[in-house]
Amino acid sequence: MALQNGTNVYRRLFQLFRKADDKYNSGLFHFKKEKDRENFDNLTPKLSIDDKVLKDIFKNLYYPDSPYEFSVLPADILGQVYEKFLGKVIRLTPRHQAKIEEKPEVRKAGGVYYTPTYIVEYIVKNTVGKLVKGKKPGPRGSVSNLKILDPACGSGSFLIGSYQFLLDWHRDQYVNDGLKKWTKGKTPRVYQSQKGEWRLTAEERKRILLNNIYGVDIDYQAVEVTKLSLLLKVLEGEDEQSIGKQMALFQERVLPDL
Incomplete structure (x- = not known):
């Protein structure tokens, strides 16, 4: 994967996001104000992320480090994966560490339920x-x-x-x-x-x-x-x-x- 090589990884990744929005209009990468579209994301263009962090993430998304082939997963399977993610929330501890916990309403209900x-x-x-x-x-x-x-x-x-x-x-x-x-x-x-x-x-x-x-x-x-x-x-x-x-x-x- 080209992004795993070289420097300025986030800048190059951001340009791919913009090209994807120009072509697909997915709503995932809405960085500019457009008619009849909801509030645009003005935070992502201003971010600065270390190259090593991004390269490690990319490495774990692809073979052989990732056990999944995302390009062939059906949409409903991806939905179930994200549904599980929805039951979690990231909380900052007093020591400024990120901790992943179940949402209170999910704990009360005994977990996230899926419809087969x-x-x-x-x-x-x-x-x-x-x-x-x-x-x-x-x-x-x-x-x-x-x-x-x-x-x-x-x-x-x-x-x-x-x-x-x-x-x-x-x-x-x-x-x-x-x-x-x-x-x-x-x-x-x-x-x-x-x-x-x-x-x-x-x-x-x-x-x-x-x-x-x-x-x-x-x-x-x-x-x-x-x-x-x-x-x-x-x-x-x-x-x-x-x-x-x-x-x-x-x-x-x-x-x-x-």
């Missing part, structure tokens, strides 16, 4: 599945009027499950309805990947996310985790080539504002 994937899938199938039955896809279809809300979303398990269900449902509907209708025009809804699979375009995945999926939580960190997981789901299965083609076609950054 099979339960999420069962509930989504028997709720969202029944709501879309017999309806039509597309921006003018009746499913576009469907609003799915999780009023206590946590790290987004149910929202991710609902979003995945809608993605699969729309793809199948478009394929079965006649591909010629949905692969042409200024805003195609599906395309065929290099592997021969029919996939929703990034633009269509964004439309479904913004139009159908809503979540609220009292913990702002949980909301950030949910947003990240949903944005990862938008990009799932994409590569540099497919992203580049769709950016050229739609003339906008890859990810939506959430």
Whole structure:
């Protein structure tokens, strides 16, 4: 990894953050004031971090020091990891040392609880599945009027499950309805990947996310985790080539504002 070599590591890392925001619009690296976006982060650009600290972190994120391959982890698994993190808080001791502790509400509840994937899938199938039955896809279809809300979303398990269900449902509907209708025009809804699979375009995945999926939580960190997981789901299965083609076609950054 190039950042592990040379000096001024943080400055170079920060430039990568800016390039990522210009391309993906993930919300993770919002360093400048923009219309219709929340308060920007003016702290990160001013930070100064020792090269050795960052190089040690990078080293532990990649093989052979890291046992995980983050590029192939599903969005829902990342959500569960972050959900566990949400149950912790960093406290400074009187001696100015950082100590990681469970949040008081988590200790009281006996720990952080997760909803198993099979339960999420069962509930989504028997709720969202029944709501879309017999309806039509597309921006003018009746499913576009469907609003799915999780009023206590946590790290987004149910929202991710609902979003995945809608993605699969729309793809199948478009394929079965006649591909010629949905692969042409200024805003195609599906395309065929290099592997021969029919996939929703990034633009269509964004439309479904913004139009159908809503979540609220009292913990702002949980909301950030949910947003990240949903944005990862938008990009799932994409590569540099497919992203580049769709950016050229739609003339906008890859990810939506959430």
